[in-house]
Amino acid sequence: MTSNGESMWISKGGSLPPRGNMKNILVCAIALCAALAAADSVDDIQSGADVSYDLRSLNYAYSGAQSGSGSIGDAEAPPACIPKSAGTLNFTLNSSTFGFPFSVNMTFTGTKVSATRVRWDTNTLVNQCITIDLNGVPTNVLIYRIVGRLTANAATIPPFFDSVCGRGYNVGLDDTASNTDSYFNVEAYGLCIRTTLTRIDFQMRDMDFIGFAGLPKGQVRPLTYSVVEGEEFEGGLTNLYESDDARVSAFSSPETLGTIVEFSTDLPQANLSRLDFTQESKVDRPGLGRSVSLFNVVSTSWNVVSGGTASLTDVTTTASITSDTGRYIDSATRQTRARLAWAPINDEDPSQDGWLHAIDFVIWSVE
Numbered sequence: 001m002t003s004n005g006e007s008m009w010i011s012k013g014g015s016l017p018p019r020g021n022m023k024n025i026l027v028c029a030i031a032l033c034a035a036l037a038a039a040d041s042v043d044d045i046q047s048g049a050d051v052s053y054d055l056r057s058l059n060y061a062y063s064g065a066q067s068g069s070g071s072i073g074d075a076e077a078p079p080a081c082i083p084k085s086a087g088t089l090n091f092t093l094n095s096s097t098f099g100f101p102f103s104v105n106m107t108f109t110g111t112k113v114s115a116t117r118v119r120w121d122t123n124t125l126v127n128q129c130i131t132i133d134l135n136g137v138p139t140n141v142l143i144y145r146i147v148g149r150l151t152a153n154a155a156t157i158p159p160f161f162d163s164v165c166g167r168g169y170n171v172g173l174d175d176t177a178s179n180t181d182s183y184f185n186v187e188a189y190g191l192c193i194r195t196t197l198t199r200i201d202f203q204m205r206d207m208d209f210i211g212f213a214g215l216p217k218g219q220v221r222p223l224t225y226s227v228v229e230g231e232e233f234e235g236g237l238t239n240l241y242e243s244d245d246a247r248v249s250a251f252s253s254p255e256t257l258g259t260i261v262e263f264s265t266d267l268p269q270a271n272l273s274r275l276d277f278t279q280e281s282k283v284d285r286p287g288l289g290r291s292v293s294l295f296n297v298v299s300t301s302w303n304v305v306s307g308g309t310a311s312l313t314d315v316t317t318t319a320s321i322t323s324d325t326g327r328y329i330d331s332a333t334r335q336t337r338a339r340l341a342w343a344p345i346n347d348e349d350p351s352q353d354g355w356l357h358a359i360d361f362v363i364w365s366v367e
Helices: 019-032 041-047
Strands: 002-004 051-064 068-073 080-082 091-094 105-114 117-134 137-162 167-175 183-190 199-213 218-220 224-229 231-234 248-251 259-266 275-283 288-296 301-309 315-321 335-344 356-366
Touching: 041 105, 041 117, 041 137, 041 167, 051 167, 080 091, 105 137, 137 199, 137 218, 248 259, 259 356, 275 288, 275 335, 288 315, 301 315, 335 356
Parallel strands: none
Antiparallel strands: 002 224, 051 068, 051 080, 051 199, 091 105, 105 117, 117 137, 137 167, 137 183, 167 199, 183 199, 218 356, 224 259, 231 248, 248 356, 259 335, 275 315, 275 356, 288 301, 288 335
16 A cells, blocks of 8 residues: 655655745744744855745836836746856846846855844945836936845744755745835836936835745655555555654565555755665564665665564664665655665574564655
């Protein structure tokens, strides 16, 4: 029997749910990931490369030589990958990321406000004459200066693969819903003539955005499991998520006397420096051996990475791969597979016809 399902964060495709649902999910992250939040989320943003940014909406108004107002929605500002070097919070992005009707690079200086809040500021001298639509009329406008700020709450989340930047992240970003925390002021001049009479002041407010950044590190839950030898007795995928004595269990095979359960998940990246597989399990009779194997995608075979005598009480073991982790990760799908197997240590006839093997907890940890 095979059980399929999704973890809270990572879908079967190895990516997060549609970004239309991500606003609520990130609010949950900040409220529910208290244990993960012990890590310094902003430090992880600084250590990681690039920022995945998605403006959902903003309102704008302009006054002076011309006046009017409007809004920019998600369709006018699709998700974008903001290039950022590892080791800094600073980055440069294009004004089109916010749906502005002109293309200007703006350099933002990042500041760590706290372990869970980050701020970026820009004061960019543009001095560029462009044609934009004001009140339905194409108008030559000098975009002289842009002053702006972005402030985000940062929550550590289970690592996932972000398709916008094409890399793994473990931090979710969410706006603070404050017009003093996130805004843009644009100093502009009609007819591209810089005088008091031609000045137009643009203000962008009510910014709603989400984003992702950080590193491909943290814990990843199983997406599937399958009893490939033996007979499944009870439990389901969610019983493998926590060490809570709610278990997946299976009887030994009557033909081989062995039991094999396989697990799979999708990792946040294929190139990782460390890959750990942790399992907690027990058996109902003595004299059984236990082994943990990982599937080698290069040799297309199972490699035993740990083993020992199976215990009658819950025992947790971790198998660590610290070199050439790519052997165990499909480079195209980022899938990794693990196998937990039991078999009698000797060939003597067992004193009972069948026995249970119970698995309480399975998790991958990545760096």
